[in-house]
Amino acid sequence: MSGAKMPGSVVIGRDVVDRMLHLETGRTDEALNARFGISYNSWRKIIAGRPVRSSMAARLVRRVESIEPGV
Numbered sequence: 001m002s003g004a005k006m007p008g009s010v011v012i013g014r015d016v017v018d019r020m021l022h023l024e025t026g027r028t029d030e031a032l033n034a035r036f037g038i039s040y041n042s043w044r045k046i047i048a049g050r051p052v053r054s055s056m057a058a059r060l061v062r063r064v065e066s067i068e069p070g071v
Helices: 014-023 029-036 040-047 054-067
Strands: 009-011
Touching (some): 029 054
16 A cells, blocks of 8 residues: 555555455445445545545455455
8 A cells, every 4th residue: 555645545556456356256336345345436446546545445455365365
């Protein structure tokens, strides 16, 4: 994760985004929420390299790590 221009927000690192693309089961609200705990709108921000709340980013990284540890 890297810094962003909005306070309290970060840009999800490309390595995490690539892992998410590999792990995704669908791009609907339902599929993204079940897999990563995020909405479609959050997904669009993440893959576009736009900032998201740092708390959501930290939770998401933990979730990805729990799905596929150590990759």
